[in-house]
Amino acid sequence: MDPKRPFTRRDFVKTTGGAAVGASLLPLAASAAESSVGKKRRYAIVGTGDRGSKMWGRPVRENYSDLIDFVGLCDINPKRAASAAKWLGVTCPTFTSFDEMCDKVKPNLLMVTTVDAFHHEYIVKALDRGIDVMTEKPMVIDETQCQAVLDAEKRNNRKIVVTFNYRFSPKHQKIKEILMSGAIGKVKSVDFHWYLDTTHGADYFRRWHRLREKSGSLWVHKATHHFDLINWWLDADPVEVVAKGDLGFYGKNNSFRHTHCRPCPYKKECKFYWDITQDPEMVARYVNNEDADGYLRDGCVWKEDINIFDTMGALVSYSNGATMTYSLNTYMPIEGYRLAFNGDKGRLEIRDWERQPWEVTEESSIDIIPNFGKPEHVPMPKADSGHGGGDSRLQELIFRKPANVPAHLALPGSRAGALACLTGIAARKSVDEKKAVKIADIIKL
Ligand SMILES: NC(=O)c1ccc[n+]([C@@H]2O[C@H](COP(=O)([O-])OP(=O)(O)OC[C@H]3O[C@@H](n4cnc5c(N)ncnc54)[C@H](O)[C@@H]3O)[C@@H](O)[C@H]2O)c1
Numbered sequence: 001m002d003p004k005r006p007f008t009r010r011d012f013v014k015t016t017g018g019a020a021v022g023a024s025l026l027p028l029a030a031s032a033a034e035s036s037v038g039k040k041r042r043y044a045i046v047g048t049g050d051r052g053s054k055m056w057g058r059p060v061r062e063n064y065s066d067l068i069d070f071v072g073l074c075d076i077n078p079k080r081a082a083s084a085a086k087w088l089g090v091t092c093p094t095f096t097s098f099d100e101m102c103d104k105v106k107p108n109l110l111m112v113t114t115v116d117a118f119h120h121e122y123i124v125k126a127l128d129r130g131i132d133v134m135t136e137k138p139m140v141i142d143e144t145q146c147q148a149v150l151d152a153e154k155r156n157n158r159k160i161v162v163t164f165n166y167r168f169s170p171k172h173q174k175i176k177e178i179l180m181s182g183a184i185g186k187v188k189s190v191d192f193h194w195y196l197d198t199t200h201g202a203d204y205f206r207r208w209h210r211l212r213e214k215s216g217s218l219w220v221h222k223a224t225h226h227f228d229l230i231n232w233w234l235d236a237d238p239v240e241v242v243a244k245g246d247l248g249f250y251g252k253n254n255s256f257r258h259t260h261c262r263p264c265p266y267k268k269e270c271k272f273y274w275d276i277t278q279d280p281e282m283v284a285r286y287v288n289n290e291d292a293d294g295y296l297r298d299g300c301v302w303k304e305d306i307n308i309f310d311t312m313g314a315l316v317s318y319s320n321g322a323t324m325t326y327s328l329n330t331y332m333p334i335e336g337y338r339l340a341f342n343g344d345k346g347r348l349e350i351r352d353w354e355r356q357p358w359e360v361t362e363e364s365s366i367d368i369i370p371n372f373g374k375p376e377h378v379p380m381p382k383a384d385s386g387h388g389g390g391d392s393r394l395q396e397l398i399f400r401k402p403a404n405v406p407a408h409l410a411l412p413g414s415r416a417g418a419l420a421c422l423t424g425i426a427a428r429k430s431v432d433e434k435k436a437v438k439i440a441d442i443i444k445l
């Protein structure tokens with residue numbers, strides 16, 4: 001996104017089209033009218049790392065200061081919170097205690113961007129304090145946390161927003177529109193294969209994500225994005241999951257290892273050696289704050305404590321009778337996905353090209369192939385912001401609240417957040433227990 005030209009309401013409507021529907025779940029949401037009488041949202045962030053800073057921090061300060069006042073930043077690492085405030089360009093106080101932050105600066109809108117395992121704690125506390133809450137995906141990492149969030153919403157009669165940015169990229173919206181048009185009839189099955197490469201995929205194994213107690217495993221942390229897309233595209237709920245998973249590449253599968261890259265004696269021979277000191281932003285965000293919490297951002301991908309899967313496959317069945325064959329692989333020479341919807345009138349084929357060792361002319365290619373008749377290649381515009389253009393559109397929808405947003409682009413709430421996580425939680429359970437797992441047996445929604 002061009003920082004000098006933030007994504008506008010007109011852009012949003014132009015790329016989404018459609019009828020007027022109230023899109024926000026946030027009851028006190030700011031509007032131009034509110035801001036003109038000086039009623040800005042009192043905005044706080046808990047978890048001031050990469051996402052808290054780069055998606056929900058600086059761009060919000062730059063593009064929505066007419067609607068939002070930053071009143072507090074909270075993180076268990078006090079040095080990271082302080083360096084985030086500086087990087088964001090805000091002067092609000094920073095805290096290590098969430099309760100102290102709420103008592104002192106009284107936010108009325110909270111963004112939760114901590115390590116996944118702690119989202120539920122802050123969602124529940126904020127709801128109990130009457131604060132509007134948005135959370136990054138995954139909403140939760142297990143069914144107990146899921147129940148706690150749903151219960152907190154119920155007892156406080158409030159709804160949270162789960163910031164599923166992938167839904168808001170133009171290519172994903174186009175897929176939704178094609179499916180809604182009936183061009184391929186009723187979808188009977190889906191083939192969905194996501195490839196993470198030796199750069200992006202490996203990065204999950206360097207960080208806290210490598211521990212299932214922090215991330216719920218990539219079945220939850222990463223696949224949540226994909227499972228939400230499928231639930232939304234199919235307009236259906238997951239019913240049952242049978243899955244396999246393996247840790248066959250990273251972790252224990254190497255002859256050498258160290259704590260992290262900087263002091264590593266195997267720098268020369270390790271294909272995954274990464275010099276974090278070459279990136280000043282990474283140094284400011286992580287390296288300079290290591291002494292406060294011991295967190296090593298350039299952790300070794302061969303560490304023996306890694307307990308997530310790097311190779312995953314599942315068969316998921318849905319409430320509309322469709323099934324999906326899904327896979328997620330994390331050490332590929334390419335980054336992107338292959339996706340196809342098989343309908344009773346034809347097939348919708350998508351190939352997403354994020355990174356590959358050759359030039360491509362399109363970032364994603366979409367073809368509608370009717371069972372009988374002429375195939376159609378659907379041209380796609382290039383993404384104009386992070387995550388396929390989803391990030392800026394989601395921010396605009398949340399903060400600016402444009403009119404004329406179609407119903408299928410309403411902000412996702414806890415039900416969507418839960419169903420996406422629960423697909424991953426069921427997959428993880430299925431691998432562990434070597435059996436098919438029904439979502440209804442994990443939690444009653
Ligand atoms: N939607 C997306 O595309 C997308 C992309 C990246 C990350 N995310 C999500 O954003 C969240 C943050 O990820 P990140 O990449 O910024 O990670 P990060 O490690 O850069 O930041 C996490 C921050 O949380 C802090 N933290 C850890 N435990 C805490 C606790 N108990 N209380 C308060 N703070 C705590 C850490 O100190 C750190 O500053 C994750 O939930 C992740 O899934 C979403």
